[in-house]
Amino acid sequence: MKIGSNYLGNGCCTFTLWAPFxxxxxxxxxxxxxxxxxxxxxxxxxxxxxxxxIYPGTLYFYQLNGDILRPDPASESQPHGVHQASEVINHSKMNWNDAGWLGVPLESMIIYELHVGTFTPEGTFAAIIPRLSELYELGVNAIEIMPVAQFPGDRNWGYDGVYPYAVQTSYGGPEGFKQLIDAAHQQGIAIILDVVYNHFGPEGNYTSEYAPYFTETYNTPWGSAINYDDAHSDGVRNYFIENALHWLQNYHIDALRLDAIHAIYDLGAKHILQEMAEEFAAVGNYLGRQVYLIAESDLNDVRVIRNSQQGGYGIDAQWSDDFHHCIHALLTKEQRGYYRDFGTSEQLVKAYQESFVYSWQYSFFRQRNHGSDASHDSGDKFVVCLQNHDQIGNRVLGERLSNLVSFAALKLAAGALLLTPNIPLIFMGEEYGEESPFLYFVNHTDPDLVEAVRKGRKKEFAAFHLEGEYLDPQNPDTLLKSKLHWEKRQEGKHKVLRKFYQQLIKLRRTIPALKNLSKQNLNAYCLEQDKLIFLHRWSDHSQVFCLMNFNDQDVSFTATLPEENWQKILDSADAKWMGSGVTLPANILSQQVLTINAHSLAVYQTGITI
Incomplete structure (x- = not known):
């Protein structure tokens, strides 16, 4: 059932609302x-x-029980904010130029996550368009945009949205978003939209006045859970499934990133995520495009990506935070919060081999066994990263990896990410070592809510006991401090790091052994005491051998690798990458004694030559 306002043309419009009581x-x-x-x-x-x-631009409320006026819960535009009237939108007036666009295969994606408000000085969709060509030149072919659903005020991460069908007015509204997507498709870049189906934001949320959108059966970090399986849940399920299809049909979105699905509760015979995946895939097939659902989950549960015949939900891919935690703990040596479960080379080896480090082992942080075995699931089912909005923004100071480790370690981390047999995600600015923080910011109008947000964030930080001055999320300067310094990408070490990322992406795309994301064509092992990790990947006659030193000292070792003539194609210690000078030879053989620079990596190849 399509809900909300639906402009049919020639001044004719329908309005459909679910309000059973x-x-x-x-x-x-x-x-x-x-x-x-x-x-x-x-x-x-x-x-x-x-x-x-009724023409496009018409403003309306719903009048409930002959009295109270409220915006449309399925509003497609809130031009005057979350408390004011909804706007009728005409989706047919957009002149799309992507008729031949088929999408980007999931296994080929290089994802770039960005926040519209901080990616450019203007903080708009339109301001992103001139930067698309540079992202494509870098090697990016998919942009993941943090939530754009209408939120209160003009500053927010987007997870406080209260109108899932509407596009944030301060970013450029519906037309601005469509123009960005159309331009991206013409550039060869897919758009992934981050959507929130586990809660509504606290300000401007009137859904409970319409229908039983919430249930007290479960609790989430944001309060009562969305009602996906209790009485009268059919209308709730329809609301969110229609929302997913709305982005696909009206905005030509290529994929949705489903936020925190571990807070989506459904004990019914058909899980809401399975039903959504089936409907989403069906419409994608009808449109003739490659479309995907990607889930964020901290459960390490393979049921998310398994098909319904295997008892799963049929989601195309899911995030694996374990990879991030491995790299971060190895390089920073932090052991606070969930990092206490990580920090060994063996764990990173397991992340390469199986994607999940915790596959039903005891987690000291969680104080219970955690995870499931993903070793037989192909690498294109998992999205991994070095940094993302959560991992940076949930720190007191919002520090990026560039503020925490050396330049050599940044290159090592880049290689560890882009040589993985999973789908890599780069957080905006990471590719050139952006040093501005990414902080949490809001723009609420309710003083009590503002104070509650301040207290809530301080409580979250307490688990990490990180020192530093807490920056007020409500202060406009907090957003300004989080803006990228895009101009740095052409300066000194920032320029070199960007070229290093570009070269790694090129290798990933052109070498068959790196293009193949099967984890069966992979062998990884380590020397734990030396913090050395070795990664061997192959596909037919193409083979790649990667050496990674997470030690802050040079290390000598005896190489154990297949009997081939291995030729070096990349060394992060090379002077061209502002390294300390190479110690590894151009060619290596098995059982040869080698010395590798501190915090460096090298890639050797045999077989097909690029």
């Missing part, structure tokens, strides 16, 4: 001319009205 509902037009349009019950709690002389 209201006795009377009407559409209150407030602009351009006030009038009241009664809605008729349709069964199963739905109400509908069809009216003439």
């Amino acid at each position: 209201l006795r009377e509902v009407a559409v209150q037009i407030v602009s351009p001319q006030k009038r009241l349009i009664p809605m008729e019950p349709q069964g199963k709690g739905y109400w509908k009205a069809k009216s003439q002389d």
